[in-house]
Amino acid sequence: MTGWVLNKMNVPRISASSYSNTAPLVWSFLYGKNHGKVEIILDNAPARSAELLAHDRVDAALVPVIAYQNIKDVRLIPDVCVGARERVRSVCLVTKGKDLTDVRSMALDTSSQTSVVLTKIIFREFLGFEPKWIDASPDIDAMLANADCALLIGDPALSIADMSEPPAVAIGLTLRKFDLAELWHQHTGLGFVFAMWMTRRESAIDFAAARDEGLAHIDEIVANYAAEIGLAPDEMRTYLGQNISYSIDESMRRGMALYFELAYKSGLLRENKPLAFL
Numbered sequence: 001m002t003g004w005v006l007n008k009m010n011v012p013r014i015s016a017s018s019y020s021n022t023a024p025l026v027w028s029f030l031y032g033k034n035h036g037k038v039e040i041i042l043d044n045a046p047a048r049s050a051e052l053l054a055h056d057r058v059d060a061a062l063v064p065v066i067a068y069q070n071i072k073d074v075r076l077i078p079d080v081c082v083g084a085r086e087r088v089r090s091v092c093l094v095t096k097g098k099d100l101t102d103v104r105s106m107a108l109d110t111s112s113q114t115s116v117v118l119t120k121i122i123f124r125e126f127l128g129f130e131p132k133w134i135d136a137s138p139d140i141d142a143m144l145a146n147a148d149c150a151l152l153i154g155d156p157a158l159s160i161a162d163m164s165e166p167p168a169v170a171i172g173l174t175l176r177k178f179d180l181a182e183l184w185h186q187h188t189g190l191g192f193v194f195a196m197w198m199t200r201r202e203s204a205i206d207f208a209a210a211r212d213e214g215l216a217h218i219d220e221i222v223a224n225y226a227a228e229i230g231l232a233p234d235e236m237r238t239y240l241g242q243n244i245s246y247s248i249d250e251s252m253r254r255g256m257a258l259y260f261e262l263a264y265k266s267g268l269l270r271e272n273k274p275l276a277f278l
Contacts, residue, residue, distance in 0.1 A: 015049040016062035018042040019154040020225040024214035045111035060199040064114035077197035078277045080207045083245045085191040088181035090157045095149045107136040107143035107150040126187045190255035
C-alpha cells in the first residue's frame with residue numbers, strides 16, 4: 001500500500017459524487033465536525049471517483065461497487081454505503097410506455113458502471129434476452145429518441161414520476177419508470193448496494209461517524225436539494241430517510257455477493273474477488 005495523498009494543508013483527500021443521495025455521507029466533511037480535516041472532491045459522475053482512487057489520487061472514495069473488482073489492492077470500508085433494501089427511486093429504467101419485455105434497444109448512462117452492469121444482468125439473467133446497448137449522456141429526451149429504454153441514475157431519475165404500469169390513455173406519450181433495485185429485489189429477494197467508501201490505505205477516517213452526523217442533519221440536506229430536484233420536502237425526506245439505506249444489512253451484503261457472482265458469470269467481470277473489508 002502507498003502512503004497518504006496529502007495536499008498543501010497536509011490533510012487526506014477523499015472523493016464522492018455530488019448526487020443528493022450521497023449528501024448524508026459527505027455533510028460532516030463539508031459543514032460538520034470533519035470540516036477542514038480532509039480535502040473533498042465532488043463530481044457529478046460516480047465513475048470519476050473510481051478513476052481517482054484507481055490512479056491513487058485520493059486516499060478514499062465513495063465509488064460504485066463494481067469498482068471493487070477492477071481496482072488493485074482496494075478494500076471496502078465496512079457498514080457505510082449507498083444502497084436500498086427494496087426500492088431506490090434514483091436508479092431506473094425509463095420507457096415511452098413500453099414494458100421491459102418489449103425493449104430492443106437500451107441507452108445507458110455510463111456515469112455509474114455498477115448500474116450499467118446491473119441493467120445487463122437483469123436483461124440477461126432475469127428477462128432472458130439482450131437488447132442493443134447504446135452508451136449515452138444522461139439526457140432522457142435524447143436517450144429515448146435513439147432507444148426504446150434509458151438507464152438513468154442519480155437526481156435526474158428522481159424528477160421522473162414513479163409509474164411502472166402503462167397509462168390507460170396516451171401510452172406513447174407517458175414515461176414508465178422501472179426501479180432497478182426493485183427489479184433486483186423481485187428476482188432475488190435481496191437488497192442492493194450501489195456504492196461504498198473504498199481505500200487502498202491501511203487505515204481510514206471514521207466514515208460511520210461522519211454518516212451518523214449527516215443523518216442527524218437530514219432536514220438541512222432536504223432544504224438544500226428539494227427545490228433543486230423538484231421534489232416536495234416530505235418526498236425528499238422519504239427518499240433520503242427510507243428509500244436509501246446508508247448501512248449494510250445481511251440481505252444487502254448477500255445481494256452484493258450475488259451481484260458480483262452474476263456479473264462474473266455473464267462475462268461482465270474479469271474476476272470475482274472475495275469481499276475484503278478494512
